Amino acid sequence: MKISVVTASFNSEATIGYTIESFLKQTHADKEMLVIDGVSRDGTLKVVESFASPDIRVISEPDKGVYDAMNKGFHRFSGDAIGFLNSDDTFHDASVLSDIDAGLVDADIVYGDLNMVTDHQTKRLTRVWRGGTFRRNVFKLGWVPPHPSFYMRRQVAESVGDYDLSYITTADYDYMLRALELNDFRVRYLPRVFVDFQIGGISTRGLGVTIRGNLECLRSRRHHLKAPPIDAAFFLRFARRIFQLRA
DSSP: OOOOEEEEESSOOTTTHHHHHHHOOOOOOOOOEEEEEEEOOHHHHHHHHHHHTTEEEEEEEEOSHHHHHHHHHHHHHOEEEEEEEOOEEEEESTEEEHHHHHTTTTTTTTEEEEEEEOOOOOOEEEEEEEEOOOOOTGGGTTOOOGGOEEEEEEHHHHHOOOTTOOSSSOOHHHHHHHHHSSSSOOOOEEEEEEEEEEESSSOOSSSHHHHHHHHHHHHHHHHHHHOSSSSSSHHHHHHHHHBBOOO
């Protein structure tokens, strides 16, 4: 099975080299990486081009943000399955894509766990996110799988559609809710770490972003799951984040 990995980038010179190295080290041979760049003004493209790999395709053009770039990946990937790896994150080890491939043999969607780290030199752990098993209506209890660990067959991507750009920081949450709660796809949780997620990205930039994101998630649940104006998940999502902390 060919697996496409989409990486949205903008001014990612300092980190994207680690991202690409972790992709190229994957033992799964049938793979591609699409780097969707928003016309970076630093040396991002030079770093990408320095790898000179036939498994990497680069598209650099203006976009409307990270989710718009990801949508471009949806329309241009060539694999049988697709997932997303941020330009400041890395695969946890060399066998991640091989395990995803094995998981998709009898599933339409697979997801796993991630570690949140301060940087990719030390890999100092700050939080852990363990996906856990999906059950219907679990989004109403504050659950969501880690988006960087979420991989799906082509037919899932084509059925669910694009990311909704009206969600500024949580279009990935809305997408996974639609994919999991509104469909009957075969879903498998793989209890292993897929990704080392570097703290400091769009979803981890302080309390204000967290509150806005939580309100956006509530809007998604109200729209798709007919949640009340304030539901249990609004508070439980905060609680789940607290349990992710690691000293």
